[in-house]
Amino acid sequence: MTDYRYVLRIVAVAAAVLLGAAGASRADIALYGTGDLGIVIERAAGSVVIIDTTDVTVRSRVEGLGDLSHASAVFSRDGRYAYVFGRDGGLTKVDLLRARISKRIVQSGNSIGGAISQDGTLIAVSNYKPGGVRVFDAQTLDPVADIPADMGDGTLSKVVGLVDAPGQQFIFSLWDAGEIWIADFMDRAHPKIRKYRDVGKNPYDALITSDGRFYVAGLFGEDGLAKLDLWAPDKGVTRILDGYGRGEEKLPVYKMPHLEGWARAGNYLFLPAVGRHEVLVVDADTWQEVTRIQVHGQPIFAVARPDGRQVWVNFAHPLNDTVQVIDVPSLDIAQTYTPGKAVLHMEFTPRGEQVWVSVRDENRVDVYDTRTMQVLKSLKADKPSGIFLTARAGRIGL
């Protein structure tokens, strides 16, 4: 299969060169899809590399994206463009086929992530400074809406945990205000905002379940999480895992856990505990705690292999040189790897045969075969952090 595809690509490139010589403007793009492509953020250099998960290679590098510390990305629904959200408020639309920036704006002073609407026409960015959400046209990056996260007295809250939800909605949490807001963009010129107040102290991140039904925000300021059922939004926000660590002293938290990519495996949900060396296992029907798994350090990401058989976990500073794999049927640690200092992110291929792992301080991305559990290949990258594959284009909340 690979050989056949490779030959096709050579033919396509050759055709492109010939046509290019004839002056055809579109002919510099070889004929291929983007379904097996993705990007890796090079956080310090302000660049991204475009990766290919079939050939397991770095195809090219795109530079000039600004400050990419804590950068993340979403994809256009055709999988051609990555929208990269930088720390410095930069929003950059990267063309994966041409391997270049197709549009770039700096939309705020300090931002933390973004989302793409259900129909792919709107890009929303959550901002720390000025606190709020700004929404842009996905094609042109022209401004569509500005939603300041006004806490009621004119001061603005930092916004975290922004996701898309069915029905052209964006949902997000207000770190300073302890609120969850829904912005409904069915009529993009007149978005409707619904606010849920007093959901808990300092929501630090949030997720939406892959069916688009439940929005869950983690709370830094107290134990427990805030859950909103989008099938019954009038019922309000309820608390789950309330007081799961009450009476126990938390460890210092040197890095906030991430809930995006929250792992669902079978009927279990796996989530990183805050300030504890534990992964919490939650029953997805009752939202009750099933058990806690003792792990190497404070978890940052707990990500399920797409078939739900394994959950891969990385950790906060200073124990961030390690990755552990939880075997879901037994809930035991099946494997512990030490790839090197600062393992920052893990991304599975859509059917789960590979997982790509970024190791920042080693300037390396390791690709594991999840069946043999061996490293298939290591690729060079400059201080790599987030890894984002185009398969996210078809998924709610990613």
Next chain:
Amino acid sequence: MRHSCPNAILHSWARLSVLILLGCASAAAPAPVHGEPVSEDRKASLDHLLRQDCGSCHGMTLQGGLGPALLPERFAGCDVDSIADMILYGNPEKAMPPWKDLLSQAEARYLAERIKNKGSN
């Protein structure tokens, strides 16, 4: 007239409470005494820590993130010791963790000087 120093009151209070909890001051320090020099190698790794790990919350260029910016103008009214205390003892009200288990007092003072005088670069 002294400029205000962000969190000065809070951090003093936090330090006091840490000391009370621990029973005495010396038990708080796993670490070397005040004046022990920080080696050049260790300085390089502390510079890295400042950008990359403090940067988790304060931004890689220290322009701020979930935590506030750590730029020299913000600390004009602070002495190095108060900044070092903030690093060592944290601020539980603001999600700033105490770094005393990972850093010595001399190392915290080195970082404090970096923050106060030079920024990240």
